[in-house]
Amino acid sequence: MITSAFEYHRPSDLAGALSVLEEHGDDARVIAGGHSLIPMMKLRMADVPHLIDLQDIADLKGITITGGIVTIGAMTTQHELINNDALAAAAPIIHEASLQIADPQVRYMGTIGGNVANGDPGNDMPGLMQCLDASFTLVGPDGTRSVKARDFYEAAYMTEREDGEILTHISFTAVEAGFAYEKQKRKIGDYATAACAVLITKEGDKISSASVAMTNLSDVPVLSEAAGAALFGTSCDAAAMKAAVAAALEDIDPTEDNRGPVEFKMHVAGIIISRAIARAWSRA
């Protein structure tokens, strides 16, 4: 399949990328790893007259961890996320989730920025970022702003990001917590039938905070505050688990597609959510 013709831009800094975006408006789009965008362009579902390749912009790369704050450049690949020992120590849930994204070749190219900014409900990072309560840094012609992952997603492929803006970094406070990213998929490389990210902290033998977020079970990632509340103060006993899963299922709205009918997805989601909670609790 051949994409529509386009002009290729490869700026060496962010200012250069922003100025191409400003000049061409709707006709321009940035490309990170390209493993979502290029397939869309081949299918002619995306028409991009001006393609702006971000690979030469050094400011968009790298992982820093200072004073418990983790900052990850948008162009950091999943392969780099997996192989960064400091990140694996500070936020092991990212390591666990990244290993479940696509396949090795795609992980060498796929970036965290592309994954969170694309707004594809099937992407794993958005739900994970909501679970971690991460913030996204957006840079545009009017300057820099920060948007919470929990406020970023509006609908499938629709986000808070304005057309002239580039998502440059994600950041979050690393919290020592029990963690799990559980994902059911039909085959390697597929998007989730259901996936769930859970972080649990405990004091004594009681849960002192729980964060439960889900992937590909609505047209946006879903953070279930009700599921977190159902776990809070409990010892993750059977009743609490049942209440949390029920609460999480109340918050999602899956649609029928080639991964199955709604009833099946609700069933899979229930199992995935309970496995994620149980595993996070066992590690808390």
Next chain:
Amino acid sequence: MTNQIVKMTVNGEKKEILAEPRELLIYVLREKLGLTGPHVGCETSHCGACTVEIDGKSVKSCTMFAVQAEGAEITTIEGLGTPDKLHVLQENFKEHHGLQCGYCTPGMITRAHRLLQENPNPTEEEVRFGIAGNICRCTGYQNIVKSILSAAAELNAAKEAAQ
């Protein structure tokens, strides 16, 4: 849209080609550089038959525009071994029946090559996880895994002997 000059190093040789920005790397390799080792399988980044190595990464060259590879170092299966002097991986695929129709083999071996660079002594499970982006419809993978493990052992033995 206008053609662009793309400079890249392919199998150790500097190359300059003229390509439209929308030309995929796999077609430039095959049709402009005559490197028909990397295959077009699904052309939708699922099967891995088009896998090449770019700057130390295994990449599905059907999901990359050639212009993105400007300045890159690329290795295809042609850069690993020749019919007269097979690469250790090629020898072992031959020895252990790691192929039947052979269509996935260049991508499989190129990927395995990268995997062994990063993890010279993988377990069977690590090999299976490491080649999960390459699909084979003939072998059932059993003999591919065997070939890669055997190549790893041979490479490690050679390294030890050299020390």
